[in-house]
Amino acid sequence: MSPRKQRNLREKERRTRMKHLFIILSSHVSPTHRLPVPQLIDQATSYMIQLKEKVNYLREKKMSLLGAMGNQSDGSSSLLPKLNIYSRDSTIEMNLIMDMNMKRVMLHELISVFEEEGAQVMNANLQNLNDRMIIYTIVGQAMIYWNGIDPSRIEERIRNIIY
Template structure:
């Protein structure tokens, strides 16, 4: 009989033994789940199960309140931004262009309204290349009602360098 249990031949376990085995597995699984919950709720000390459940419940309620608060805050911030946009003068919607030069590397940041003239990244890259720069990275990002362009370039011949004022003038000609 013992040999059959070890080898696994046939069903030698009684119904009661099977039920006991399933119950033991269930208890072990529950114990593992409570340990996992305890590690999230109270990682510093081990709590009895009733206290652990109480603490987990209050923690979940706090998280739910925090999510509600953050959603309301986001909504008020977005409404405030929309209100500010409508109060802005038309000059604040003009493109914002900034060019920074560090040695033979030049970086251009441009923020333009979606409602303004359609501008392609290719046009801006052409300005850099025509002025003797090799584009290292170019990025275009759409933000709600604006588009942000970031271009980083390096002078092809570092002795000659790049003239940021010429690039700025040519970029402004394309933009306006």
């Protein structure tokens, strides 16, 4: 095979490979319809920036939660459990930090409080830290938007469970 034919074959394989990679990227960025390559790259870039910002936000949030636990110089759990509930529009988020030596709380108990108060649980997470602490995180959204969710009622019911 001549050098020119080899070069043409390599270029054809490169184009085919690039086309395949763009199809894969398109399926992740815009799975409903194919976009032209420049638009696809723009959307992929903005999506990556959004993901990076979200990772930074979650990292800062984790550090602030861990910082709250690190303020206990003698290692006691006098400040625990620590319950934070944030509400915005129709979304509510709960973060609960507990010592493992305290009363055991099951994640499904906390989820059922959200559901009974009219929230659809979007995300629920349980994380063990340092074999001492447990972090529960639940994010819910009002099933009926105009009714909203009463954060004080959810907080009261969760406090009854953890104490």
